[in-house]
Amino acid sequence: MERARSNGITRRKVVLAPLDPVHDVGLKLIRRKLVERGHQVTLLPPDLSMEEIVARAKAEDPDFIMISRALSYGISELLAKFVDLCDAAGLREKAKLVAGGLSMKPVIAQELGFDAGFGPDTPVEAAVAYVEGQELDRSTGSKRREKPDLTAGFTYRFLDGEIGSLCTTIAQQLIDWANKRTSPGIERARLRVEMESARDSNPELFARLRDEYASLTSGEVKEWYLTGKPVSHTRPITEKEAGYIRSLLKNADELVIPRSQDVLSDRNVFVQYGTGCPVMDAYHSNLSIAWGARGVVHFDPSWGARSEGLLEQAWSHEQDGTVLTLDNLRLIKDGIIPGVLWQVRAHRGLNTPETVVLAHLAGADLTKINIVYGSLGAGSDPERLTVDGVEAMKLAAKYNLPYDVVTNEELCGVPAAKAFAGMLIVATAGVLLGGRPLLQPLFANSPEGMITGYTEHNFIDFNVAKMKVLSSIIDAPIWPGAPVGFLTQTQDRCQSSVMTALHAALALDSGAMAVTIASSDEAYAGGPITAPARVDTLKATVAALRFFGEGGIRPTAEADRIAEELRQGILDVLKQVAARGDFVASLYEGHLGDKEDGAYPGRSGKGTVTLKH
Amino acid sequence: MPVKHRILDGCDVETFILCNDVDEGKTLGLRLMAELGFDDADVVFCEMGGPGVRIRLRGYVYRPSADYRWYGPEVEQHGTST
Known part of the structure; x- marks a missing residue:
């Protein structure tokens, strides 16, 4: 020896x-x-x-x-x-x-x-x-505590001057327009800040503010504030459940990612949770993190976007989506492994500014805002969401919260060029307001992809074209989602996992800063997503990344042709919107997606915007 | 405590069932889940090929918001170690 x-x-x-x-x-x-x-x-x-x-x-x-x-x-x-x-x-x-x-x-x-x-x-x-007579140090290279800044190093400088000039003109117009207006959503966000400040220190003030808040709510949320009757399909979280969530972190320091998943340690792969139950959410988040997820996304119920006002206290929901309240967010945060990126979405409904407030108060790292998608694909009135969206972006800038600008209106049938034009306008407004937006193109077999034939021969070219055109227009982070692979997955677990993994690998290979993936239950609508289904796609993503390695994925020449078509389409749309001179009018009139495309201006919150005094 | 109650949410059973068509395959699959003691079962995926179906069945033990019994006093709470 x-x-x-x-x-x-x-x-x-x-x-x-x-x-x-x-x-x-x-x-x-x-x-x-x-x-x-x-x-x-x-x-x-x-x-x-x-x-x-x-x-x-x-x-x-x-x-x-x-x-x-x-x-x-x-x-x-x-x-x-x-x-x-x-x-x-x-x-x-x-x-x-x-x-x-x-x-x-x-x-x-x-x-x-x-x-x-x-x-x-x-x-x-x-x-x-x-x-060597040692215990295997299973933690080496596997523990992660440092949160990456997904926007670090990006200048937000337009590389395409013509498109940049149009986006800036339109964005400034929409900001100026919104600055003169307010809404119940903006008022509630202001009240929420004041309420949380007064909650413990000044009960009388808190009660007065809460009454004022309640007067600005609607539907079942209003009923809860006035009578205490729970919203349908919800029940209060019990003390036992809350205590259980908090106990989840007792072994957090021992968290070890299986070595087989190490390839994800420097990739920003996000998963969505939103089972309805904060207990289950905390479990699903932590097991996803254990299998390599770098971030988790809070997925709220769709009814929450259509009601004026957010509940208080902690709730369990028997259906899809976990109720958005400060207590629920804090409870879930208490149960999630530290070091993971946490996104709370504020992108589509009548509580957009307040959601950014809650995200900040609960300690979220990211949020999600898009005026165009929320207006044309998620049921919110365009005028209302423009006013609320600008306020939300101001708050996000104030709280230093980056946000993605999602383009899921493509799933309705809106062509990518229109969706991207809308995304670029909103992102430009965000930058003008001092924020740090991330572009979120949809990686999917969208209706446009099927109709035009962009996805007839492969699922690579259309998605790569999206990355190419966006990265040629502006120096901004891109985060495909959400989740990637929409309309390509089936109920077959193997097929679904493969499709998700290949889309994730393609996104990361194409220069994406992050990617949001689905579970292998993505196409199954018969019940909640299960824990093994989350592990499936994380493992499949590792396999795909391991397979391609530095070898890369090779698009055909079609990708360049599609990218050029997309650029021209974006330019044409921006010219139309700029010529109209009124961003909100363009939303109603279909310049960023019309009925033929499958986009309909939403009606939630219609008539609620007022001029500031 | 039965092991079933240590399942976080659902239990999938994947197999190949000899049958004449998809409908028969689904019926047999759900019968199988009932025989295994899953009251809340569904067919997630079923495809006919050759002599039978490739089938994926799911038995939910706990749907979100259920009265989870992993909380049993004799069961240690499961943290984040893997």
Whole structure:
């Protein structure tokens, strides 16, 4: 025994021997690692008899004899005989015997007299750690606590001057227009800030503010504020449940991502949660993080976007989407592993500014805002959402919360060029207001893709064209979503996972800063998403990233042609909107998506915008 | 406590059932889930090919907002270690 010169590790003599005719790949991997770390290693060739292995090992006088066996037939007898031969040769006096390989069960190896047994899922590092007398440091490279800034390094400078000039003109017009107006949503956001400030310190003021808040609510939310009657399909979270969520983090410091998922450690893969139940959400988030997710997205019920006002207290919801309240957000935050990026969406409804306030108060890292999608694809009145959206972007800038600008109106049938024009206008407004928006193109087999034939031959070119055109227009972060692969997944778990993984790999290969993925239940509508379905796509994404590696994904020449068509389409739309001179009018009149496309100006909140005094 | 109650949400059963068509396959699949003791079961995926169906069945043990029984006093709460 001697000290290896370079790293202070005690140098060991190790004999590696395959007990199979040909299978010795695992041993070669172990040899490489051991040699790198300064150990003296002898790898015996395959197809030696056990007597020959023992004789060769005796000549080496090793500290460890490691044998491998891939084939399972007769393994117990073989291993028992090998131990007997080693005993007879006196090798056990010094050497430790280790058995590993595809057919190995550690318990059986030890029962048969080996000092250690390694099963098929054992990393090479575990064998090395054993030789060096160390416990395998499972946390190495796997723990993550630093949150990345997805917008770092981006200048938001327009690279396409013509498009940039139009976007700036339109964005400034819409900001000026919105600055003169207000809405119940803006008033409630202001009240929420004041209420949270007064809640503990000034109960009388809080009660007065709360009454004022309640007067600005509608529907079942109003009824709850006035009578305490729960909103349909909701029930209060119990103390027991709340306590349980908080206890989830007691082992947070021990969180280890399975080594098989390490490839995700420097990728920003997001998953959406929103089971309806904060307890289940915390579990789903944490298991997703454990399998490599870098961020989680709060998914709220659709009715929450159409009601004036947000509830208070913590609620469980029996249907899709987890109720958006400050207490629910704080509860979930308390249960989610620290270090993960957390997005609370504020993009589509009548509570957009207040949602940004709640996101800030609860400690979210990101939010989501898009006036155009919310107006044309999610049922909110364009005038109302423009006023609220500008306020939301001001708040996001004030709170230093980056936000994505989503383009899911493509799912309604709006062509990408129109959706992108809207996204660029809103993102430009966000930048003018001091914010840090991220562009969120849809990676999907959208209706446009099917109708135009963009996706007829593959799902690569159209999506790559989107990345190309956006990155040629502005130096801004791109975060495809949400989630990627819409309308390509089926109810088949394997197909769904593959489609999700390939879209995620394509996004990351194309320069995306982040990507939001679905579960393998994406196309199943019969019930809630389950935990294994979340693991499925995270594992599949790892497999896809591992497969492509630095090799990349190659689009055809069509991608450039589509990108040029998209640019021209964006330019044409922006010219129309600029010529109209009234962004809100353009929303109503269909310049950014019309009825023919499948986009309808929403009606929620219609007639609620007023001029500021 | 039955192991079933340690399942976080749902339990999927995937198999190949010999049958004459998709409808028969689904019926047999749901019968299987009932035999296994899943009261809240559904067919997630079912496709006919050759002699039967490739089928994925799901039994929900706990839907969100249910009265979860992983809370049983004899069960340690499960943290975030993997």
